[in-house]
Amino acid sequence: MLTVDTLLIFIGLFFLTVAAIGVIRLPDVFSRSHALSITDTLGTFFVLTGVAYQGLTLADVKVFLILFALWHLNPVISHAVLRAALRNGVRPWVKEKK
Amino acid sequence: MFTLYHFFFLFLTILILVYMYRVFQGPTVYDRILGLNGVSTKAILLLTILGSLYGRLEMFVDIALGYALLNIIGGLAVGKYLEQKRTREC
Numbered sequence: 001m002l003t004v005d006t007l008l009i010f011i012g013l014f015f016l017t018v019a020a021i022g023v024i025r026l027p028d029v030f031s032r033s034h035a036l037s038i039t040d041t042l043g044t045f046f047v048l049t050g051v052a053y054q055g056l057t058l059a060d061v062k063v064f065l066i067l068f069a070l071w072h073l074n075p076v077i078s079h080a081v082l083r084a085a086l087r088n089g090v091r092p093w094v095k096e097k098k
Numbered sequence: 099m100f101t102l103y104h105f106f107f108l109f110l111t112i113l114i115l116v117y118m119y120r121v122f123q124g125p126t127v128y129d130r131i132l133g134l135n136g137v138s139t140k141a142i143l144l145l146t147i148l149g150s151l152y153g154r155l156e157m158f159v160d161i162a163l164g165y166a167l168l169n170i171i172g173g174l175a176v177g178k179y180l181e182q183k184r185t186r187e188c
Contacts, residue, residue, distance in 0.1 A: 006102050009147075013109055016140070020116045023136060029128045032120075036136050044139060051146045051155070059156035063146060066159070066166050070139065073170045077135055080177030085128040087181055 005053035012046030015039050028093035029085055037078040044070050103151040110144045131176055138169045 002010075022035025048067045052060040114137055121133035142162045149158030 009106055013106065016110075016113055016143075019136070020113050023120050023133065024116060029126060029132065032129065033132055036132055040136060040139055044143065047143050048146060051150050054150075057156070059149075059159050062159045062163060063155070066142060066146070066163055069163075069166045069170075070142070073166070073173075074135070074139065077170065077173035077177065078132065080174055080181070081128050081131050081135075084177050084181035085126065090126060090128065 005050045008046050008050030008053065012043045012048075012050060015043030015046065019043060029090060030082060030092050033078045033082055037074055041071060041074050044074075101151075103147060106147050107144065107151060110140055110147065114140045114144075127180065131173065131180075135169070135173050138165065138172070142166050142169070 016039075019036050019039040022039065023032050026032045026035055045067060048063050048070075052063040054060070117133050117136045117140065121130050121137065124130045124133060142165050145158050145162040145165065146155070149155035149162075152158075
């Protein structure tokens, strides 16, 4: 039986699956981070909103606190890791010319 | 009885296994850090789903909040350390 909260979690799981496929399939660390960071943040929003949908108790407010933390921390972490990668000599992948 | 929340739980576990492939197989150390970041995000979602499954969200959400704070410490600290170290091969 499909209610609003399970529908939101299903949408979030779709985005998380897209992020996982991108992490497996893409060629270098920059494009992998592009797939992981953006799509993962959106999927986290949908899943946590679906979990907190039932009521507005203190636990649901804490779920939104987790959402606030993840929304700000996920881009910062991937930016720090990618800046370290770029400064340590990892070159971005380009398609070689024929 | 197999509810939808059991399905969500199993699905997130399978996604964690997919990320663990990248953690073990990644060519550079940055791939491994990104994979661990994805794994810890999935673990936070898994804890909240588990709280909804057992009907005790108010207990599990505190653990998930602590895990989210550990995530920033781990990711940022390792990222800044590797940026400062200037290693070419690892």
